[in-house]
Amino acid sequence: MGSKCPFSVGDEVIFVPSERTKGWYQQIFELMGLIPGRKYVIKKIVEDTYLYFDNNIGGFPWTDFKKPGEKE
Secondary structure, three states: OOOOOOOOOOOEEEEOOOHHHHHHHHHHHHHHOOOOOOEEEOOEEEOOOEEEOHHHOEEEEHHHEEOOOOOO
């Protein structure tokens, strides 16, 4: 990734997938129930990169998320 994940377990984040993520993985994140623009609370971070939420949903890189109130 190049830079350190700015989030911690317990942080609230908003899913803002990149165009690349939308193109490659839209069906997957829709099946998981991840909805762009929706807020989620981080339950686990793997390899300082991949975020997971309730019911072990996730696995997308932190770069596809932002803190509430943060500009895209």
